Amino acid sequence: MPKKKTIRSIPQARTPMPEQPPGERVRNFDEVATGYRLEDALVEAQRCLDCADQPCVAGCPVGIDIPGFIRKLEAKNFHGAYDVITDTNLLPSVCGRVCPQETQCEGVCTVGDTLEPVAIGRLERFVGDMAIREDWANVPYIEHNRFKVGIVGSGPAGMACAADMAKAGCEVTVYEAFHEPGGVLKYGIPDFRLPNAVVDVEIDKLKRLGIRFECNTLVGRLFTIEQMLTEMGHHAVFIGTGAGYPSFMGIPGESLGGVLSANEMLTRCNLLHAREFPAYDTPLQPGKHVAVIGAGNTAMDALRVSLRLGAETVTCLYRRSAAEAPARVEEIHHAQQEGVQFHWLTSPLELIGDDNHNVRAMRCERMALGEPDASGRRRPLPVPDSAFEFECDMVVFAIGTNANPILGQTSGLKLDKRGYIATDDDGATSIGGVYAGGDIVTGAATVIQAMGAGRRAARAMKAYLGLRDSERIYATDAGAESGLFGIDRRERSFARIHLA
Amino acid sequence: MADFEIVKRTDFSDATYLLEVHHPQMAKAARPGQFVIVMAHEHGERIPLTIADFDRERGTITLVIQAVGKTTREMQRDCREGGHLHALVGPMGIPSHIGNARKVVCVGGGLGVAPIFPQARAYKESGAYVIGVLGFRNRSLMFWEDKFRAWCDELIVCTDDGSAGLKGLVTEGIEQAIAKHADIDEVVAIGPPVMMRGCVEVTRPHAIKTMVSLNPVMVDGTGMCGGCRVKIGEQVKFACVDGPDFDGHAVDFDDLMTRLARYKPTEKQALESWQSACRIRDAAAPSATATPADPH
Numbered sequence: 001m002p003k004k005k006t007i008r009s010i011p012q013a014r015t016p017m018p019e020q021p022p023g024e025r026v027r028n029f030d031e032v033a034t035g036y037r038l039e040d041a042l043v044e045a046q047r048c049l050d051c052a053d054q055p056c057v058a059g060c061p062v063g064i065d066i067p068g069f070i071r072k073l074e075a076k077n078f079h080g081a082y083d084v085i086t087d088t089n090l091l092p093s094v095c096g097r098v099c100p101q102e103t104q105c106e107g108v109c110t111v112g113d114t115l116e117p118v119a120i121g122r123l124e125r126f127v128g129d130m131a132i133r134e135d136w137a138n139v140p141y142i143e144h145n146r147f148k149v150g151i152v153g154s155g156p157a158g159m160a161c162a163a164d165m166a167k168a169g170c171e172v173t174v175y176e177a178f179h180e181p182g183g184v185l186k187y188g189i190p191d192f193r194l195p196n197a198v199v200d201v202e203i204d205k206l207k208r209l210g211i212r213f214e215c216n217t218l219v220g221r222l223f224t225i226e227q228m229l230t231e232m233g234h235h236a237v238f239i240g241t242g243a244g245y246p247s248f249m250g251i252p253g254e255s256l257g258g259v260l261s262a263n264e265m266l267t268r269c270n271l272l273h274a275r276e277f278p279a280y281d282t283p284l285q286p287g288k289h290v291a292v293i294g295a296g297n298t299a300m301d302a303l304r305v306s307l308r309l310g311a312e313t314v315t316c317l318y319r320r321s322a323a324e325a326p327a328r329v330e331e332i333h334h335a336q337q338e339g340v341q342f343h344w345l346t347s348p349l350e351l352i353g354d355d356n357h358n359v360r361a362m363r364c365e366r367m368a369l370g371e372p373d374a375s376g377r378r379r380p381l382p383v384p385d386s387a388f389e390f391e392c393d394m395v396v397f398a399i400g401t402n403a404n405p406i407l408g409q410t411s412g413l414k415l416d417k418r419g420y421i422a423t424d425d426d427g428a429t430s431i432g433g434v435y436a437g438g439d440i441v442t443g444a445a446t447v448i449q450a451m452g453a454g455r456r457a458a459r460a461m462k463a464y465l466g467l468r469d470s471e472r473i474y475a476t477d478a479g480a481e482s483g484l485f486g487i488d489r490r491e492r493s494f495a496r497i498h499l500a
Numbered sequence: 501m502a503d504f505e506i507v508k509r510t511d512f513s514d515a516t517y518l519l520e521v522h523h524p525q526m527a528k529a530a531r532p533g534q535f536v537i538v539m540a541h542e543h544g545e546r547i548p549l550t551i552a553d554f555d556r557e558r559g560t561i562t563l564v565i566q567a568v569g570k571t572t573r574e575m576q577r578d579c580r581e582g583g584h585l586h587a588l589v590g591p592m593g594i595p596s597h598i599g600n601a602r603k604v605v606c607v608g609g610g611l612g613v614a615p616i617f618p619q620a621r622a623y624k625e626s627g628a629y630v631i632g633v634l635g636f637r638n639r640s641l642m643f644w645e646d647k648f649r650a651w652c653d654e655l656i657v658c659t660d661d662g663s664a665g666l667k668g669l670v671t672e673g674i675e676q677a678i679a680k681h682a683d684i685d686e687v688v689a690i691g692p693p694v695m696m697r698g699c700v701e702v703t704r705p706h707a708i709k710t711m712v713s714l715n716p717v718m719v720d721g722t723g724m725c726g727g728c729r730v731k732i733g734e735q736v737k738f739a740c741v742d743g744p745d746f747d748g749h750a751v752d753f754d755d756l757m758t759r760l761a762r763y764k765p766t767e768k769q770a771l772e773s774w775q776s777a778c779r780i781r782d783a784a785a786p787s788a789t790a791t792p793a794d795p796h
Contacts, residue, residue, distance in 0.1 A: 179586065244722065255755050406722065
């Protein structure tokens with residue numbers, strides 16, 4: 001038994017992440033953070049104190065046994081570390097890259113009270129990437145039942161829910177409207193943060209669990225949620241379609257050429273390869289002077305994509321100050337390093353077009369922060385007579401999204417006031433057997449929050465179907481197989497049974 | 501899983517062609533006014549096309565395509581019977597509202613002739629008196645006259661040069677219909693924006709409800725990108741999920757046309773680079789399959 005680690009005995013400095021130098025990386029779409037090498041990971045793993053309270057586990061939306069996997073990693077039991085992570089998270093390579101660890105596991109890390117917190121996300125990614133390189137896939141023993149589950153949307157919420165339901169033995173089909181699965185991981189997050197190749201590998205792992213992906217399928221219009229339950233024979237349905245209906249500000253000039261949503265820009269560039277135009281057919285009119293409105297993670301992605309597409313100046317405009325910016329600190333830092341200029345406390349008033357109806361400038365005004373508003377952040381107020389003009393030939397709106405209306409239009413699902421799908425805490429919607437989670441319930445949030453919602457809904461769906469939750473340990477195990485649909489009558493007072 | 505097989509192709513002219521694609525689930529779900537998004541191949545762009553017809557028994561949907569840009573010309577060259585589309589998603593958009601109108605004028609101009617067909621048929625099936633007004637540049641570009649004759653109570657064909665039917669634009673056809681029938685409840689017009697604007701201006705003084713189907717640039721077709729935003733009165737709507745049908749008298753057509761033009765430079769670039777690649781290929785292999793005559 002090694003000596004108990006103390007805050008003094010562990011490596012004091014957080015192991016830096018190897019990165020492409022800013023000057024180089026703005027000319028390519030390769031990953032910025034190139035990932036820990038073996039020696040980096042082993043040093044960083046030593047920094048975990050393996051403390052008693054494990055605040056990191058509670059800080060993780062899916063509750064990964066973080067000290068557990070780091071212990072295995074430190075002991076060079078890499079596959080063991082992968083096993084621990086994949087008990088709760090099927091997508092370590094994705095989450096290790098895109099989770100906002102600073103507000104989750106790392107934000108509450110005990111080491112972080114005194115030193116820089118353990119780089120949990122980087123270690124998770126290291127393990128996930130090693131699994132990809134070594135082609136590890138933990139396909140558990142699955143005992144099949146007769147239940148068919150339909151998942152609407154192949155983004156992080158749908159993927160997480162699909163994985164849990166497949167592991168529980170259900171026949172799972174994931175429906176995706178785009179021609180490729182992956183949702184926002186594919187169309188939204190650029191390759192320099194999360195390569196689409198990594199997403200594809202993770203999707204292949206889901207396929208190994210027996211999950212089927214049906215692309216080119218717009219649920220609601222090709223068939224309805226109700227038809228999934230009736231004609232198509234799904235016993236339960238999970239909806240994880242994302243928020244997707246980008247907001248604009250409603251200021252003059254928004255329909256000018258060169259004005260678009262971040263979603264449009266990112267989809268053209270990431271999913272449809274506009275950056276390789278004309279080898280790929282999808283165009284993206286390049287901007288020389290790009291302005292992105294908003295300061296969330298999507299805005300950072302749009303800014304950094306613009307740089308890589310060859311823009312001369314790229315500017316972020318945000319009506320509040322840097323302290324209120326919703327983007328991850330790391331993303332803002334990367335954007336700054338790469339040459340993005342930030343105009344804090346600045347709000348657009350009007351977009352001005354040239355003779356060809358293309359945007360050529362933006363009229364803005366300065367803001368000052370007043371009292372905190374409903375969101376708890378200080379409310380930005382215009383500074384009188386502060387308007388100024390700012391030249392730009394491309395304007396990207398990254399100010400959030402509204403609820404996508406398709407399922408509301410085509411089903412009897414109850415929506416909340418803002419048009420999102422109304423659910424209880426378990427993700428159950430107003431239609432029996434239909435669950436929802438992720439951005440279509442909460443509005444725009446993070447990948448890991450969507451995955452957490454997908455997993456919570458899966459737990460509730462298993463209970464609804466009368467399936468044993470594999471994470472719960474039951475007192476009696478005998479005779480479980482002999483019951484109808486694998487349900488031991490002693491365990492449950494009733495089971496819902498759908499006859500086709 | 502549908503494989504998007506092209507089961508039939510018909511060429512109406514050297515620019516307009518019809519593809520009938522196998523997709524039983526979509527044939528079952530499709531309703532008049534809806535559209536699809538198509539990707540011809542892996543490197544292709546996603547283009548929206550209105551569903552021109554659907555056949556639930558054959559399990560097919562029909563698209564009528566005009567070869568104008570790189571993608572549609574390439575499809576004209578490559579899409580053959582027995583071939584497959586890379587992607588086909590739909591039916592998208594809110595289906596046209598086939599209301600209680602008793603007398604309806606269904607107007608199709610150029611490429612709008614195809615998508616107006618299911619609406620004309622649906623109105624006829626709902627018991628309305630249907631007047632079809634179809635516009636073509638000349639007789640040689642005409643198609644589907646027989647199909648319309650089968651479903652319309654009256655059919656007015658207009659050609660720019662008078663080589664068939666009435667010499668003039670569809671707006672003149674509408675005026676003729678309005679002059680003859682004082683009790684028209686609704687006009688439905690599909691075609692190029694400039695034509696739809698013309699139709700709307702003809703009906704405005706008569707205060708006849710006029711629905712138009714808008715065709716802005718789209719990427720996903722599911723409301724996610726906002727590229728298809730259009731101005732309807734004071735409001736901004738996304739044609740893909742809030743439309744594609746809108747009250748023509750409220751549509752800002754200038755805005756629509758400006759937005760349709762915004763990818764013109766890249767469209768031109770794509771077409772030129774493709775054509776030059778074709779020329780190189782044809783020069784290298786003169787016996788290869790004939791490419792369609794280049795109108796430019």
